[in-house]
Amino acid sequence: MEEQISTLSLNIKKKEIRFKFAKEIERLSGIDVMRCIQCQGCSSVCPFAESMDYPPNRLIRLIQYDLRDTVLSSSTIWLCVGCHTCSNQCPQAIDIVSLMDTLRSIAIEEKRNIPEPTILEFHRSVMSSIENHGRTHKLEIMMDYKSRTRKWFEDFNLGLKMLSRRKLDLTPSRVKNNREIKEIFARSWEL
């Protein structure tokens, strides 16, 4: 953080803040983070702000300050569950969920170090299930997630309880037109 602050003051001295990162984000998502007035409304209602290294308003401040690396390697972008509690509150109508989505995709694309790897693995398990069947298959997601994270025994009893309450189907329900699903998941250059 000290390092960041010194870069920051250096940048300010050199008058080098040109909101490069903010502009990049606006180009990718249409969101203008410079609109944020730092009222902290978002962070006061965010249910997971305490687990994050920077609560949402501070993350936005870091973007305004062009501290790209700090933002992209923060745990905030992974812990955000996209619940919209913040943007419902925001007087400037900033779509914080889309902002987090955009930051996450930049972090993935640039192969950044991910401080909450289990969360990314969970999303990948869900995506692979949708890609395979067109729908989510909860049991498969649980097993796939466990094999990715090697947390074999976490929630073991819960899994059994859910099975006994018939909350987990053994076989997936599938989309018939699988070709359309595969096309959705194909990278754009493959189409």
Place this chain on the structure above:
Amino acid sequence: MKLYYYPGCSLATTAKECNRSLMEVTKFLDLELIDIPDWNCCGSTSAHSIERRVALDLSLRNLSLLPRDEILMVMCPNCLHNFHQSQQMIKLDPHRRFILENRWQRPIDPNATVIHFLEVLAEMDPKFLKAKAKRELKGLKIAPYYGCMLSRPPLVSFHRCYRGLIEKLMESFGAKTVLWPNLTKCCGTFLSAAKPPATIEAVNQIIGTAMESGAQCLVTACAMCQLNLEIRCTLKEKIPTFHFTELLGIVLGAEDWQSWFTHHLVDPVPLLENKKIV
């Protein structure tokens, strides 16, 4: 009345009881539901979290399967939100719409009416609903719980506000609803699987404050919330969480309610018997 229906993955799997009670309710209210043919998962939270384009296309494929000028009814608030969001996005970016329409050879209507079942009920004459009731909910104190997804973030803020609809519905059948602070607090969604401690804290707070406010149960419109509240609550004393369609089904005279509650992890039957509702 005929409505097209998008069940979504939760209602088709982990929340079968919600789907079944909905079927009962629609039977009593003379609504005909037609499943969207060959629907796919809307991508839930994971798709837009890591691949926004895939998330958009998944929702749009579902939308393209809706016949022209028909109304689509959705039960899962997360799916509903994804529908609304995707409709807004193709209004802003018509290019994507044309690519997909071309690929699938089906039109995608960004203005199609996509609503939650609560909205269908809100449009009905309260007298009609009352006349159909065979039981009542007298003596039951309810904490209405909307979860976070029935909110209206910036892009879709012109949609209907759902708050108050559960209260109106439950009170019209004699239940009391309590005032409490966490009616739209997020249950933690996927953190329930990927980071359980964070969810446990949120869920305990939700159920704890509901109990402090004097509620005997929670009634929710979100199947994922219902599951998280049941599996992640570590409080010694717990109260059950109903899908709103379950209580409605019981009121309207459904007889197979026992089979719904076998899917619950916190058994609500003692409460219903205690209040002489069933």
